[in-house]
Amino acid sequence: MLYDLVKAVSRRRQLTILALVAVFFAALAGLKLVPGLPMWLDATLQIVLAAALAHVVISVVRRCYPVENRLPADDAIVSSSFATVGGVYGLIAGFLIVMVWQSYSDTGVVVAREANAIADLERMSRGFPVTVQLQIQQASRRYVRSVVKEEWPLMAKGEQSQSADDALAALWSAYTEIEGRQRGSSLYDQSVRRLNEVDDNRRLRLLASRDGVPVPLWIILWGGGIGTLIIGCLFEAGNFVVHRALITFLAAILSFSLYLISALEHPFDNRLPTSAEPLERVLAGMLELEAPKSLGKAEGKLDLVTWAGYAEDGSHDPNVDWVHPFEGKTGCKVNAKIANSSDEMVRLMKTGEYDVVSASGDASLRLIASGTVAPVNTDLIPSYADLFPALKLKPWNSVNRVPYGVPHGRGANLLVWRTDKVPTAPESWAAVLEPAAGTPPQLSVYDSPIYLADAAVYLMMARPQLGIRNPYALDDQQFLAVLDVLRNQRHYVGQYWSDYTEQIQSFKTGTSVIGTTWQITANLAKAEGAPIATTLPKEGATGWSDTWMIAAKARHPTCAYEWMNWIASPKINAQVAEFYGQAPANAKACNETADPKFCEVFHAADEAYYAKVHYWTTPTSQCLDGRTSVQCKDYAEWSRAWAEIAK
Numbered sequence: 001m002l003y004d005l006v007k008a009v010s011r012r013r014q015l016t017i018l019a020l021v022a023v024f025f026a027a028l029a030g031l032k033l034v035p036g037l038p039m040w041l042d043a044t045l046q047i048v049l050a051a052a053l054a055h056v057v058i059s060v061v062r063r064c065y066p067v068e069n070r071l072p073a074d075d076a077i078v079s080s081s082f083a084t085v086g087g088v089y090g091l092i093a094g095f096l097i098v099m100v101w102q103s104y105s106d107t108g109v110v111v112a113r114e115a116n117a118i119a120d121l122e123r124m125s126r127g128f129p130v131t132v133q134l135q136i137q138q139a140s141r142r143y144v145r146s147v148v149k150e151e152w153p154l155m156a157k158g159e160q161s162q163s164a165d166d167a168l169a170a171l172w173s174a175y176t177e178i179e180g181r182q183r184g185s186s187l188y189d190q191s192v193r194r195l196n197e198v199d200d201n202r203r204l205r206l207l208a209s210r211d212g213v214p215v216p217l218w219i220i221l222w223g224g225g226i227g228t229l230i231i232g233c234l235f236e237a238g239n240f241v242v243h244r245a246l247i248t249f250l251a252a253i254l255s256f257s258l259y260l261i262s263a264l265e266h267p268f269d270n271r272l273p274t275s276a277e278p279l280e281r282v283l284a285g286m287l288e289l290e291a292p293k294s295l296g297k298a299e300g301k302l303d304l305v306t307w308a309g310y311a312e313d314g315s316h317d318p319n320v321d322w323v324h325p326f327e328g329k330t331g332c333k334v335n336a337k338i339a340n341s342s343d344e345m346v347r348l349m350k351t352g353e354y355d356v357v358s359a360s361g362d363a364s365l366r367l368i369a370s371g372t373v374a375p376v377n378t379d380l381i382p383s384y385a386d387l388f389p390a391l392k393l394k395p396w397n398s399v400n401r402v403p404y405g406v407p408h409g410r411g412a413n414l415l416v417w418r419t420d421k422v423p424t425a426p427e428s429w430a431a432v433l434e435p436a437a438g439t440p441p442q443l444s445v446y447d448s449p450i451y452l453a454d455a456a457v458y459l460m461m462a463r464p465q466l467g468i469r470n471p472y473a474l475d476d477q478q479f480l481a482v483l484d485v486l487r488n489q490r491h492y493v494g495q496y497w498s499d500y501t502e503q504i505q506s507f508k509t510g511t512s513v514i515g516t517t518w519q520i521t522a523n524l525a526k527a528e529g530a531p532i533a534t535t536l537p538k539e540g541a542t543g544w545s546d547t548w549m550i551a552a553k554a555r556h557p558t559c560a561y562e563w564m565n566w567i568a569s570p571k572i573n574a575q576v577a578e579f580y581g582q583a584p585a586n587a588k589a590c591n592e593t594a595d596p597k598f599c600e601v602f603h604a605a606d607e608a609y610y611a612k613v614h615y616w617t618t619p620t621s622q623c624l625d626g627r628t629s630v631q632c633k634d635y636a637e638w639s640r641a642w643a644e645i646a647k
Helices: 001-007 012-029 039-062 076-127 131-157 162-176 180-184 184-211 215-234 240-265 277-283 325-332 341-348 361-368 382-386 449-462 476-492 499-509 518-528 557-567 569-582 588-591 634-646
Strands: 301-306 333-338 356-359 409-412 415-419 443-446 493-497 514-517 532-535 539-545 547-550 613-615
Touching: 039 215, 039 240, 039 449, 039 539, 076 131, 076 180, 076 184, 076 215, 076 277, 076 449, 131 162, 162 184, 162 476, 180 184, 184 518, 215 240, 215 518, 215 539, 277 333, 277 356, 277 449, 301 341, 301 557, 325 557, 341 361, 341 493, 356 361, 361 547, 409 569, 409 613, 415 569, 443 449, 449 476, 449 539, 449 634, 476 493, 493 499, 493 547, 499 518, 514 518, 518 532, 518 569, 547 634, 569 588
Parallel strands: 301 333, 301 356, 443 493, 443 514, 539 613
Antiparallel strands: 356 547, 409 539, 415 514, 415 532
16 A cells, blocks of 8 residues: 555655655754754754654645545554554664663763772872872872863763873882782772772773664664654544644654664763763862962962071071061062971971971971872972982982972981080980980980981991891881880980970070980070080981972962072072071072081082981881881881880
8 A cells, every 4th residue: 555655656746755754854863953052952953843844744745645545544454553563663762762771871870980999099099108109199180180171072982081091001000019018918909909990990981982772773763763754644634733743743752762862872972971070079089289380470478387497587686587588579478387396397287377388308208198288390490400419309309200399408417415514525326325324314305206217327337237228117126126225215315305495495504415406406505605516426317308398279379489499599598508507408509608618517519428317208118228028117106106205
């Protein structure tokens, strides 16, 4: 019967009908009519267009086919056949809608799992040594940023981001390079499992962006839709208005179904894209630690955390002032908070109230690892080029060759004594760490967990059989030996000091006779009349190479960069060095000192001298001396031990 109907129509009318049907199904195919339209508007336009075209098609069909050539509505065979075809087509379309919807939903779950796994990785990295931790965190941030910013738009085209590939490879590299006991720890095993989850879920996500409904099924959908619509138009109905309304409604249903399948089969195209929100939340929670590319206008204020003597404003000595000239030049009003210990500096910086800190090595890595400070762009600090190369990119002021601050200067922690009470100048730390029996409790000792390193320096020479190569890398046996020395010393200690003014007072009054000190403390004590002398003992000493570091969330970043450039400039760096009693960081500062022999006296360029100085560094469980067969005591264990000793 259908063959007879087609044969009865002229070729021109057949072509007209086919052209209309082709245009109609171009709309049903789910093509994006106007790029950039919201999905609801795009879908509405396509449904309206399909309904309008169906309205035209049925009108043309009725004109082309006279009543006698149409399908009788009361023919049982034709009606049942049409119902069967329509039912089968409906089942196929419904099945595909469910299938693509399930796939679309599963893709959302995959994204959430990927986000959870990378967030876990970033958090778990804090259990690894600082250098490894930072490597993992940086690679994690780079990966999430690449996925959200680059890979998400590319997936609409079935592509992936090379930078995301590189970041994931860097993550794997960070874990495969871990050695020693850390590699066999449960933390390592759990972290690698999380990394596998990231890798697996990304692979599934990329696969979902490239998969779709197979071509044979699309042929069935198109063919079935065309057949259903044409047959529906060829029926003879007594009420043309009702017939046209039914065909229009059928076209709208077909259009919506095909559009929905087309939109859901590719979960990352721009019609109904899977949300990147889980990864965006993770990225928002990861502090972006990037140095600025340029500076804005000075904010007019600068909040510092600093050691005494590093930010002098003339209040101690009217002739010693480099703060007010800085304020006059830059317009940045300085508020300086003096800290008495590295632990205090870390606490203050974590409040978020300060822009810059003069961190020693026992604080710098903790600040970096916690995300409290950010990398610096040395191109924005002209004075950086003149600094001694031996002070740049060191383990305490950089990570993976990325600078995290500007070196300030360097010096040694000295042995100090009252010359009227100790007539023979001591040459060894034994006078402080292993005093003779019966010595009264007149020792003055720095109150900080990092003081354990001073005892370790002494034992490196006094007990070489312990095998201490780095005073900040102590295994169980070495750590116990250090604690034994300090517990015995406790009987002779009259003062554990953290406030340098307290030590000055104790040496002035004679309460303290011998101990450890900073050069600035000795300078001020001498200026106030205390009869003291200092020396660098034969075993060497711990020391500092402090670094000006900028807060990750600095409220006054331009003023912070202005300060770091100012304090590292030759003239100002020379003033600081002479006042404090330390070697300057800027090589050109030696031409600016009031004493032409100052740099020679303080061994500013004498690397052989500073080879005997072990700069403060944060102890980590991964031994800093390179050993991988043992695990060393980290700063937390040093802190617990010191709290027990100095209580």
